[in-house]
Amino acid sequence: MNSPDKSDNFLAVIQAHKGILYKIAHAYCKDTEDRKDLVQEIIVQLWKSFDKYSPTYKYSTWIYRIALNVAISFYRRESRRKSVDSPLSDSALNMTDHSLPHDTTENIVFLQQFISELKELDKALMLLYLEEKSYQEIADIIGISVSNVSTKISRIKAALKQKFTHLKT
Amino acid sequence: MEDAEMIHLWKAYDKRLEEYLSFNRQNAADITHMKVQSALASMTPLKIFAVMAGIIWVILVDSILIHTFRSASFFFLASAGIQVLLTKLAIGIYLYQLILIQRVNINAPILETQEKLCQLRSSTLWCARLLFLQLPLWTTFYWNQSMLYNGNVWLYLLQAVVTGAFTWAAIWLFVNIRYENRDKKWFRLIFSGKEWNPVIRAMELLQQVTAYR
Incomplete structure (x- = not known):
């Protein structure tokens, strides 16, 4: 070429x-x-x-x-x-x-903020999850097993959901 | 918030980017024409220089030791011998770092690449430990038989206190310069500054990498 x-x-x-x-x-x-x-x-x-x-x-x-x-x-x-x-x-x-859709603005900002607060590797995992990459593809990119991807994503999601719940209360 | 909601939010964000994020093609093309070294590759010349300087120092001290073996004092031979041994170990660490630099592949899976980068950065702490281990040798190399036999009690006492304090400090620092002590005041005092921050952060990341395995 x-x-x-x-x-x-x-x-x-x-x-x-x-x-x-x-x-x-x-x-x-x-x-x-x-x-x-x-x-x-x-x-x-x-x-x-x-x-x-x-x-x-x-x-x-x-x-x-x-x-x-x-x-x-x-x-x-x-x-x-x-x-x-x-x-x-x-x-x-x-x-x-830079403006975001009005119906989702607040939540997107919070989601971005919560992601930026994650540890470096958790952040990478969550970004790939939100991009709807398959667990196999995430495993290939990060370099861990598929079952490990599944476990870690569940844990991070639970932590994020908890943060959103705290926001509402 | 449910999983689907999170994904939906991200898609809304993605859609917005798709609409309003512009790509400056000329700027990106200019980047591809820039002659830049990666941060890693730029470390190589300095490490090669350190290895070369270390080898010259080792050859010099070893030559002096060989040539003065019969005439020099025991204190000088022992102090210089141990110092040159520690320098050889430090050269070994620099060679290990040069090998790691060659082995880091930015295309490889994240954990593999980050682990090598972290090992590379955190091994710098070993050089500091070896450096501190040399401390007492700088308080003994000038001693000779004449000082030993003709000195007075105050000289012996002063020498014992100084060498003892330096030995204790050297061993204590060698044992305690560890990632686990990163939050201690004395650690922050020694390793404060721009050049050490990446090393400490690399060790933090290494813990994350280990937890991911």
Whole structure:
């Protein structure tokens, strides 16, 4: 594959899965600038790994693996990336309208907040669950057994439900 | 809130993203053209430098030890010998870290990758333990037979107190520099600062990884 083709193909894949990048950045970073940096870091790592992509897995599985690995490691970095030759002023992803549907606004905000409060690995598991990935696919991405996925998801869901119940009382 | 409700909420969020999230293709294309090193790869030159500097130091001290074996004092030989042994162990840790850096695969399942990254970061704490273990050696290497036979009681006393305190501190720190003590005041005092925060957080994550297994 020549370079322009490879680049076009890569950008098409990222464009088709841009929501994944946004949701992961939102779940793992509170600060807007950090989110921008994280999205940039994920795109860099995806691009560097693009040649190693195996069609055995769906693009979304490949993106989730790399994006979650980067996001989990990212928060432990000492400071923002300094090695970028020419830091970009704009983000690769932009929300043109930040408002949410009125009937669900409050609950979505709380769900996002509760997810962001989870531990790193639980957060990854919950994101994949909400994306309606099969337990087998979640097991492949996280690297644990299917039964372990089931047990852990039940536990996290129970904790989230309890938080929502506390909200109502 | 039921499972279906949670999924429904997420789908509403997803729909919103689908409608209003724009992808800056030019910006993403620019990212692919940037010459960037991964955070991991950028660690490699520094570790290689540390290994090279360590090897030079070991060769230097070993040469001095060999050449002065018959003439140098027992205190110098023992102190330098133990110090160089600890340096060799530290070089071993750096080599282990270099191997781990090569083995980290960002494409691999999350637990596998994170476990290697955490092991890599938390092994840095071992270097600190070895560094502290060298403390008493810096209080003994200058001693010789003349000082031993001609010194007065105050010199012996001062030396015993200083070396004893350094030995006690070195052993105590070697034993107690552990993740379990991360919340203790003395631990936070020694390991405060930007360079240690990722190490401590890596150890926290390592516990999560272990719990997931």
